[in-house]
Amino acid sequence: MKTYNRAISLLLLLCLPMVLSGCWKQNDLNQITVVSAIGLDAAPNDQIEVTVQLVNPTLPVAAGGGGRRPFALYSAEGDNIYEALELIRNEAKKHIFTPQTRIILIGEQLARRGLEPYMDFFWRDNQQNLTSWVMVSKDKARSTLLSAKELEQVSANQWNAYFRSKLGQKSAAIQLYKFLPRLQQQDLGASAAGIGWMPGSDGKSVLKINDTAVFRKDRMIGWLDEKQTMMMDWVQGESDEGKMRVEGSGHSDESEDGDIEEEEKAEAPPLVYELSNVRVSKTVIEAGNKSRFRVNFHADANLKTTVRQLKLSKIQYADNMRKQLEDEIRQNMNDLFHTLSRQYKSDLVGFGRLVHHKFPQEWKKIEHEWGDYFSRSELEVDVKVHIIKTGLQKDN
Secondary structure, three states, rough: OOHHHHHHHHHHHHHHHHHOOOOOOOHHHHHHHEEEEEEEEEEEOOOEEEEEEEEEEOOOOOOHHHHOOOOEEEEEEEOOHHHHHHHHHHHHHOOEEEEOOOEEEHHHHHHHOOOHHHHHHHOOOOOOOOEEEEEOOOOOHHHHHOOOOOOOHHHHHHHHHHHHHHHHHHHOOOOOHHHHHOOOOOOOEEEEOOOOOOEOOOOOOOEEEEEEEEEEOEEEEEEEHHHHHHHHHHHHHOOEEEEEOOOOOOEEEEEOOOOOOEOOOOOOOOOEEEEEEEEEEEEEEEOOOOOOEEEEEEEEEEEEEOOOOOOOOOOHHHHHHHHHHHHHHHHHHHHHHHHHHHOOOOOOHHHHHHHHHHHHHHHHHHHHHHHHHHHOOOEEEEEEEEEOOOOOOOOO
8 A cells, every 4th residue: 555655646746847837948928029910021132121010018908008009110121031030139128929920011012022032931930820911011011010000009900800800801811821832832823912001081091901912923913903802702712792883784774665775884873782602613624725714603692772763673674784793793704814814924713723633744744834824824704693682672
């Protein structure tokens, strides 16, 4: 029995260090400051300027703080991100804690220079938060972080909440772990949500997340507008809803003999539809010197607003509305494809991946010049829309 008790006592002694609190190889909590956002800008002589948004732990975010901001900005230049962060650590006199970083904000000038020499840092630093959201700032990243005015006082927290919400699904939201490999992939290019100052309704400039930065490999080459971004999200399967504005859609009157008399579209007010249950499938029909793809689009549409009374009870009228909405979607889908393939030669939606999977031998021949082959490819678009609601008002 004594031997048994001794064994139990020895076991407890061995386990005791496991439950004792200790900070071996850990930083003193008082010497840690949390990074909420990292800004990256081009600097002279191929250097990089790094800006960090550090949360001020001594000031509650909800409190006004007598005009004090609940965060601080530090900037430094270096040959790479690591060197710049070391300078910031020395200036801040604290250990910079990056696992809770919400936003990686890249200035457009740096994005157009090329990211390959710098982004390797995020692969190698095992303390980085790979679920951070990546954005491209139309101004300097440092200026955007400095001047951002959001409902939440720490702007990175506001942007993080936006991307995680239903609204954020309609932007080109992308996280770091997806963005990094696409800078090197052949069959699926990189893109990121844009942020910049836009005229507001009161005439003042407001900071808005819109448009999409287009990359060819690691270098930014242009922008997609808001409508093209919505189309891209649908094709990628990142969003299943949206709004479509159709000029002059369905604005036709029926004459006494049953013929449809089209009014001039310039005089017809637009219709706005809310699309839901958007389902898009894409296939490759032929691969090679002139690849052919097909996109099948299905959605439900709800007529949201119009300033004109519509004769929706008449089958010909309602059918005309549906066809014009389908034509508008088809035209916008072709516009996106033309912009990506002809103008940018950048495959953001993964058509190359379809070729890779269905025609692997052919893909080996063309993958290293996929941008050129993609620019010669063709697209067929099939659109089917079901208008499920047109409102409660009856025709007179």
